[in-house]
Amino acid sequence: EAGVVQSPRYKIIEKKQPVAFWCNPISGHNTLYWYLQNLGQGPELLIRYENEEAVDDSQLPKDRFSAERLKGVDSTLKIQPAELGDSAVYLCASSSSPSSYNEQFFGPGTRLTVL
């Protein structure tokens, strides 16, 4: 079974440029999460999807961040424009259901560097 796939693995951009990250969850997983992880810290939730619906985006900085999961499968997270403080690892995770008793399966992440 393929795991959670993310691309690109690394991205270097200049500030004020746009950037997009892509995630393909494990087949059949209806719940998808985007996390931000700063160096030396744990992941912080940005947004959670149930199928194509964003059910929790309270931590997503909506002035510059957006996300979509149009067909309830793969998802894209966008930043426009990027700021220096956005440099971090962006992790995608999926689970078979929203229950907190289910484990989350994480992708390898996209490491973003904003210059």
Add this chain to the structure above:
Amino acid sequence: SQQGEEDPQALSIQEGENATMNCSYKTSINNLQWYRQNSGRGLVHLILIRSNEREKHSGRLRVTLDTSKKSSSLLITASRAADTASYFCATDDYGQNFVFGPGTRLSVLP
């Protein structure tokens, strides 16, 4: 918001020794999970312990939960160099989201 805090922040031990790391949290939980993250990789689920459980084992891992003290511990016995990683506890917020702590960075020296 509720958050787990791991302790110590960093731990260095010799191969074969046991490693213990702790997690404290602030409010009531349904369950607590431990994850491992190798450098440059995503997190991998290790074990889940429910609020009505006190101890759980999985291979060389032993997790305890003390809800009265709002704390959990992860014990790795007979550590190996491959156990070198960051370890995170994650507590649910009585909803469907998890809050991760800052992690314990474990180094196992050969």
